[in-house]
Amino acid sequence: MSIKIIAAGQQPSSAAPSEYFTGQVRIDSPFQGTGSARVGGAIVTFEPGARNAWHTHPLGQTLIVTYGRGWLQEWGGEIQEINQGDIVWIPEGVKHWHGATPNNAMTHIAIAESLNGSAIEWLEKVTDEQYKK
Template structure:
């Protein structure tokens, strides 16, 4: 697995990394670039999100659902009450409206994905508790088993 930061060349990262996220909803360093803003014409906000190794977002819900298109690296996606899934370049994750979930990079790889906000007129994302270090670090052990 690649432990280095993604580069803007070749097939490693497609869209700009954007600005570093500086809020309480993420653990580790994460960047976001708005590709399509929410507006009255397209009504479909789209973001490029890049996580450094070990970075992840808090548990959260999207009232209208979300779609993730993984464009690089390797990471995790999990819905509440379900086992964690490994996600990698080329994967598509369709998250149903109102489903509590989290996603982020694996411990030994960066992760980049396009996040598409479905049905944004249904409301803003609801941020919840962080994914604890204790829980997250245990994922690598389970993955290797």
């Protein structure tokens, strides 16, 4: 096995599935480890007002905010602001959502490990009422 380079622009952008996202969300450069590697992720861009559904990760998730301003909320907690340069660790099994603020786009690199072939468990969508800060 040798090192693999995925050149910029080699993979087309795709729209995030509306089943799990609200608003305009683009996924770029998805990656997945091979062999015994369990890590995978993608670069995700949320346009203003866009967000993902409530979800959990069996082994946690790291977010690296590369552009803009976003929001993150843990179930039962207050909405927190995340900004370019922030790194967020979400522990395993914590129900949460993340996305852009109403007036600003946000891009992050999302990294998570798979357990038994799954890195995420999607739950219900975040309502407009829940999205208000």
